[in-house]
Amino acid sequence: MIQILDSTLREGEQTPGVYFAPEIKLAIAQFLDCIGIDIIEAGNPAVDREIAKAIAHIAKAGLKAKIGAHSLCRKDDVKKALECGVNFLGIFFSVSENRLQQDYDIGLEKAIEKIVEVITYAREQQENLLIRYTPEDTVRSPIENVIAAAIAAVKAGANIISIADTTGYTTPFVQNRSIAYYVKTLKEELAKQQLYPQIEIHCHNDRGLALANALDAYNAGADIIDVSVMGLGERSGIVDLAELLINLIDIVEEKSAWNLSQLKELYDFVSEHSHISISPHHPLLGKNAFTHYAGVHVNAVAKDERLYQSLNPELLGIKSSLALGMQSGYIAVKLALKQIGREELIENQDLVMNIFQEIKEIAKRGTPIDIEQELPTIVEHCIVNQRVTSEICSV
Template sequence: MVQILDSTLREGEQTPGVYFSPDQKMVIAQFLDQIGVDIIEVGNPAVDSEIALAIKRISQAGLNAKIGAHSLCKIDNVRKALDCGVDFLGIFFSVSKKRLQQDYNIHLDVAIEKIIEVVTFAKEQQHDLLIRYTPEDTVRSPIENVVAAASAAVKAGVNIISIADTTGYSTPFHPQRSMYFYVKTLKEELGNRGLYPQIEVHCHNDKGLALVNALDAYRAGADIIDVTTMGLGERAGIVDLAELLINLIDMGEAEKNWQLNYIDDLYNFVSQHSHISIPPHTPITGKNAFTHYAGVHVKAVAKNQQLYQSLDPHILGKKSSLALGMQSGYTAVELALKQIGRGELAENKDLVNKILQKIKVIAKRGTPIDIEKELPEIIVRFSVANHPHSLGNEICTFSV
């Protein structure tokens, strides 16, 4: 079974303008734990004392998930992370030629010595600590540099090597730039040295390929995949949690591994406190994800939802719905009348047609029609026109 590392509280808070208070982080962590993620990466305590406080609180909350901290490859940063009581530590240090030359101004062997020193220190402080080493910008680094640094890190005590597509460079359509290639190659090269760490992948979405790259890595045997709620993160973010879980289930992972009925609550909470709306057309979690609109679609799904729906909303604790507007047909009005408890009106074909035409007129304003509120108002108008003396009763019945 593949493991899920959620980084909403670390990578997600690197979204410009996003800030979660320690209390909000606790709520998010609890939702993630209920869903069943394996590792919750809370942040880098060296960045701010409030982040350190949040890590400590969540580490002491008795959650099932492992609680992790992120750290530069520096002993003082590692010490701050361990002081928070974490059982997972992520250390990163780039071994790409450009970073080594232009940013660090050191050679690869010096970088490897630094990695060994920091990993050894962390392991000495906490023997049961789960340590991940990330060669930042892995997929744009020479593979020989990655293998050399990863080998040294594992020998020093690292449990996990993360393949980081830091800039969203990877693509499944190029044989030597795919996550499949990197996972397979790294596993093989480390295995040839008698080293068998878990392989993690961290896929950025700069070209819209984060999810497909993550699934490509899964197909190659990746052990851990990084995600965030709403796909939040630097620039275009990383893999979206809900989208990954649904696709993993489709690829054979057991549905029972995750409690997907908590997804909506998590996403609504993160959306509210990140001040970022979930676009209605977002897969899985968007308002329109299971909403049917066009007349042909609605008429078909009224008989069998699978005719225009490949996902079962029930696994998310949701139901399919319909929308009314310019594209609607007769069946949509019938179903909408039943939805608001006025199914008997569907027997009047003339009334249904009149309502349908009115809906098409209203739709030209360019905003969605609220079935629960606006359909009763439309009915009232037609009732008043045909039976003016029933005005009082109709208003009482459909007051809004």
């Protein structure tokens, strides 16, 4: 069964301007646990003491998910992470030629020695610790460097090797540049050494392909996929949690235990505390995701929502809706009148037509018409106008 690692509290907090207070982090972790996330990456404790305290608090919260900390390839940083009481540790160190030369001034051999030393240290501290090694910027590093570092890391005690598309470089279906190529190649080369760690993937969205790459990696046999709420993260962020889950439920062979009905509340909560709005066109959870507007669409879904929906919004604990505006048809107005409890007006065709025309005029202002708040006022205005017109005509 594919596992999901949520990094909202680590990668997500690397979004410029985003800060989650410790109590907010705990609440987010509790949401994620309720949804059925396998691993919650709670942060890098070496960054700040408050982050360390928040990780420790989450680790002691009795959640079902494994709680993880992120760490540079340094013994001191690993020590700080383990002091938080986590049962998952992610250690990262690049094996890219440019990084090794420009940032560290060492060669691959020295880099592997450092990786082995730190992983060995972590394993000695905690026998049952899940250890992940990430060759940062995996997909732009020489594949032979990645393989050599991965083999050494697993032999030193790593359980998981993460393929990091740190800059959103990979592209599905392009030979030697797809993340599926890296998943398959790494699995094959490790198997030659009788090594079978789990393979994790971390896809950034710089080219808008994070979700596509994640599904490509799943198809290639990846074991763990990293996500965040709203796709938060460095630059363009990473794979969006909700988008991945809704796609996986249709293709995973095993029945998933994900509680998708909690996603809406989680997204609203993270949006509020990150001060980042959810786009109206966000798949699944945006305001327009299940909102029908054009006349032909509304006419069809009034009979059967499946005619213009491939997803059942009830999976997410929400319902379909309709919008009113320039593109609306006569049927939409009648449905909207039912929605606000004025169904008795539907038989008055002249009134409905007046309401219909009034809606089109108001729509020219360029903003949506709120059915619950604005339509009752429009209706009353049209009723008064019809009454006045009738009185004038009867004189």
